[in-house]
Amino acid sequence: MESGRKLRAAGEILRLGGVDYRLESVEGRGGSAVVYRAVYEDELNRGCFHRVLVKELFPYDPRGMIYRGEAGEICCRPGAEERMEVCRRLFLQGNQVNLELLARLPEEISGNLNSYEAYGTFYSVLSVHGGRTLEEMLEEGGPHGLREAAEWMMWILDGLECFHRHRALHLDISPDNILMLKNRALLIDYNSVWQMGAEGAERFFFSEKEGYTAPEIRLRQISQIGPASDLYSVCAVLFRVLTGRRPSEQEIMGRGPGKSLSRDLEIFAEEPLPAVWQVVRIVVRGLHVLARKRWQSVDQLRLEFEELIRRIDGKGISHSAVWESSRRSLKRLRKQDGPYLPRSLSIEGEIMDGQTCFQALAEGGRILLTGPGGMGKTRFLQELLGRNMQSYRPAGPAVVYIPLVDYQEAGEEPYYIRKWILRGLRYSGQSGGMDEALHELDHLLDQGREEGGGVVLLLDGLNEAGRKRRALLQEVEELGNKPGVGILVTDRSDSVKEYGLRAFCTASLLPLTGEQVLRELEEDGLACPQEGELRDLLRNPMMLSLYRKTARPDQEGGNVPGDMEEMVGRYLESLYIRQLRADSGDQAEQLRQGYVLRHLLPLIAWEMKRRKRTILTFEEVHRAAGASYRDLLQKAFSLSFPEYAGKSRLMLKDIANENEWFDYAVSEQLMERLNLLEKSGNGYYRLIHDNFMDYLVNAAGVNRHRLGQYRKKVLGLRLAAGILAAALLAGGAAAVYRSVRPRELTEAKKYSIRNAAQRLRINLQLLDTQMVLQRGVLREAGGEGVLDGNTRETGYLRERIGRALDQEARQGAVATDGVNWLEELERQGTEIPLDVLGRLYMKNQEMSGIMEEALGYLERCLCDSDSPYRDRSRREPLVKAYEAYLDAYAQVCYLELLQVMDRMDPESAKTVLDAAAGMSTFKQYVLKYPLSNTQEELSRQQDAAESQLKDARGELRQQNFPMTAVGW
Incomplete structure (x- = not known):
């Protein structure tokens, strides 16, 4: 029963x-x-x-x-x-x-x-048909490999096709409703079958199964229900086949299902990487939260599974396969603006054009191509690729273009370049998986050009590969020594040759000629600037491109931009004006465009700068977009930026949640319409050019400062009002801190205080994590090896700092400024000092900037080979000064915490106190500063702690800590 x-x-x-x-x-x-x-x-x-x-x-x-x-x-x-x-x-x-x-x-x-x-x-x-349900088969062990899984899905699509062919949707596809027979599958249980176009859809009772039902069905978005809804369920079944479990709500609405389909899954163990990437692509698109972004028909999805099976079966690793893979990647490259302007290179005093350079590469040449940002190195490489991949010639080299920006996330991954090449190949997995594939590829690259045509590698952006690139440089050097390989790698300077790539010839990409600049300006009807400095700037292709897009209104006013950052600013502003004109009459779209350009894009750049990378993962961009969505709904934001006050409902009228905002703001606007953000080959997000970074980071800093100033002003007014009220009631400043406990609280006030206390507890735990991470770094920094300048020990310290900053960045999305609870407490009229509580809420966000700045400074001083802090007598004071600062900071923070707890109800105060007692940062102060102290005592202790913190700041200045972040 x-x-x-x-x-x-x-x-x-x-x-x-x-x-x-x-x-x-x-x-x-x-x-x-x-x-x-x-x-x-x-x-x-x-x-x-x-x-x-x-x-x-x-x-x-x-x-x-x-x-x-x-x-x-x-x-x-x-x-x-x-x-x-x-x-x-x-x-x-x-x-x-x-x-x-x-x-x-x-x-x-x-x-x-x-x-x-x-x-x-x-x-x-x-x-009775015989057979068993897919649910039973999965409970007994699932498919024997990825190929069998793909065949199952093809059978399921065949069973679904007869429904869609007759304009019927099944809408209840799940493993228990799929009957598996010999070489085919039947869909059973028809209680949710819906005839497309039938009347009474709004009264239809849809079945729902967690993990398998499409979002539009659960949300009753009738107009969105269609074949893509059934295909969502098919891909959810595939997710279950691959992972052994159904997809979760968090995976669909949050971080995405792709993160759960790691290479470590058992079903992927012996499969070729291209096949793994293909099946992940099928699932990720199939489970998109928006129906229009998914597979739209059975035929479309069937083609993807056929491609998956071809990749599993493989086509080998050969010169022609590498060429075909590179040809496909060429089609995916972003189309560059405007016609290509021919470029020249200078190699050891000799001037050569692009095709002469390519001929040297085809003969096994190794070249390090240098040039400042915006000089057109990427465009030069992509032109070499396109011009030399127009037709296949067995005797000619296969050219492979590899952007190195994704190496930032590779974590010193071995064989990164080789694996990039293999990712595009349909090699056979029958001979031993990745190890065998690497062996086969090396065999191909070891062949002389006479034997197999050779390969030319165009490696773009060594300067964008991140700080940890030892394994990458080693691989570049190894590949450069192979007889069948020519390599061109780009960087902003040749400083790498101090420790690597010494066998490479150094080449400089020359600026545009004056004739080229003049000709381009004349085509736009623009006069060439008279100022010599600006004319020289325009020989940089990016500067010329931005000038052409922005110069006409500036010439009319007689004002010309003077550097790259100013040029970028004017370009973005002109882009915004064009969007305003394009959306004339649509106020909501105009407001959204301004917000995306002036707030979201700078926020994304700020996040890149904070993480010391020029790329972000999907989750990191999604969090930034989510934060910008929430900002629009905050009172503090609208009052800091009055142009958006009262406009959030209009701006978000067609956008229901953070996921839809991400799809609109990032995917549709920044990537597709404005072309300011792009995806790398591995799916990471990056700015269209890193020359935009400085301007956008500065803009984000201005935005943050403006919002912070408003919040400080509000908290200051509240504090002033509290002091005035206390003085009037008690006859003087001594009444500001009363030694009595708060009067009896209503249930509504207790509820608000409890919620505010929970938010405070979470933010303090985040602050505690930041402090623990830094103290771990300082312990290692204070070790004998680091203080004595031991190279091995400083290398370990550099890695420790990198891990600490990465971990701190990952937890940043959890923090909030608690402004909602501050406003609620203000409405309730509690006695809690809101200025102090507001500062406590902001501590972990302030510490994020302090931590990045301080640890970055310590890394430069203690780990860089050219640091002026070479001996113990100069190194140790750096560590001691920052340790003393953290101690003083924590003490001030705890005393402020006591001021807040003193005005809470006992239950909420106990919640916060118990949490603080369990934190490494604060437990030593719990006994030192009892909650039972009078406010007069707390005031004296606070003054003393503030004085100690001031002295600690002074010592940091003596040690030349930068101290530009908010919160020091």
Whole structure:
């Protein structure tokens, strides 16, 4: 007996339509029905039996409101009739569709032999096809490899196609509703089948299964329900086949399902990487939260599975395969603005054009190409790629373009370049997986150009590869020594040759000629600037491009930009003006455009700068976009930026949540429409050019400062009002800190204080983590090896600092400024000092900037080979000074915490105090500064701690700490 639902027993006779069915076992059970395996005797050949399935409508009710009576009938208690009626209607509806499809497609649809009304409910007698449900097969171990999984999905698509071909949607695809037969699959359970275009859609009762039902069904977005809804469920089934579990809400709405499909999954163990990437792509797109972003038809998704099977089967690793892979990647490269301006290089005093340079590479040349930002190194490499990949020649080199920006996330991954090449190949996984593939690729690269045509590697942006690139440089040098390889790698300078790439020739990408600049300006009807300095700036291709887009209005006013940052600013402003004109009459779109350009894009750049990378993961960009979405809804933001005051509802009228905002602001605007953000080959997000970084980071700093100034002003006014009120009541400043406890609090105030206390506890825990991470760094920095300048030990310290900053960056999304609770406490009129609480809420955000600045300074001073802090006498004071600062900072923070707890109700104060007692940063102060101290005592202690913190700041200045971040 199932809890709340009594099932029929084996051996029981069920009489339906004059036929006696003897029940043998329960075949399956769902939320609305139970299926029994049964037999009935043949009317002519007595003693012979037919095997069937009998489906009984018996909805499960955990309260027992729908139950089985003594005579076996299905009964309803008062209050359950409506649900039972809905289930009856769905049962009839499913049978109707089943019979219609069965009449058209008897081979592709599970059979419904007959249906009956009996025992207070409905029954259907179904034919037995054999086979097992996919759910049963998965519980017993799942597919034998990725190829079998792909074949299963093809069978499921074949079963689904007959529904869509007849404009019907199944809408209940899940492993328990998929019957697996030999070389085919049947979709069963038709209670949710919906005829597209049918009337009464708003009254339709859709079935929902956690993890498998598309978001638009759960949200009742009727207009969005279509074939993509069924294909969502198919991809959710694939996710279950691959991982052994259904996708979670967090994976769909938050970080995305791709993160859960790691290379470590058992089903991927022996599979080629291109196949793994293809199946991840299928799942990620198929489970997109927006229906229009998913696979749109069975045929479209079937093609993707066919491609997956081809990649699994493989086509080998060969010169032609590398060429074909590179040709496909060429089509995916971002189309560059404007015609290409021919460039020249200077190599050891010799001037050569691009094709001469390529010929040297085809003969095995190794070149380090240098040039400042915006000089056009990327465009030069992409032109070499395009011009030399127009047709396949077995005797010519296969050219492979590899941007190195993604190496920032590779973590010193070995064989990074080789794996990049293999990612695009459909090599066979039969010979040992990745290790064998690497061996085969090395064999190809070891062949002389006479044997196999050779390979030219265009490695773009060594300066963008991050700080940890030892393994990358080693691989570049190894590949450069292979007889079949020519390499061109770009960097902003040749400083790398102090420790690597010494066998490479150094080349400089020369600026544009004066004639080229003049010709480009004349085409736009622009006069060449008279100032010599600006004319020289325009020989940089990016400066010229931005000048052409922004110079006309500036010339009219006689004002010309003087540097790259100013040029970028003017370009973005002109871009904004063009969008205003394009969206004339649409105020909401105009406001959104301004917000995306002036707030979201700078915030993304700020996040890149904070993480010391020029790329961000999807999750990091999603968090930044989510923060910008929430900012729009905050009172503090609208008052800091009055142009958005009262406009958030208008701006977000067609955007329901953070996911839709991300899709609009990042995917549709910054990437597709404005072309200011792009995705790298590995799916990381980056600015269209890193020359935009400084301007955008400065803009973000101005935004943050403006918002911070408003909050400080508000808190200051509240503090001043509190002091004035206290002085009036008590006759002087001594009354500001009263030694009495707060008066009796209402339940509403207690509720608000409890919530504010919980937010405070979370932010303090984040601050504690930051402090613990820094103290760990300082312990290592104070070790003998680091203080004595041991290279190995300073290398370990550099890695420790990097890990600490990475960990701190990951936790940043959890923090908030608590402004909602500050406003609620203000409305409630509590006695909590809101200025102090506001400062406490902001501590961990302030510490984030302090931490990045301080640890970065320590890293430069203690780890860089050219640091002026070379001996112990200069190194140790650096460490001691920052240790003393953190001690003083923590003490001031705890004393401020006591001021807040003193005005809380006892329960909330105990919550915060217990949390502080468990934190490494504050536990030493819990006994030193009891909560029972009077406010006068707290005031004296606070003054002393502030003085100590001031002295610690002074010592840091003596040690030349930068101290420009907010919060020092």
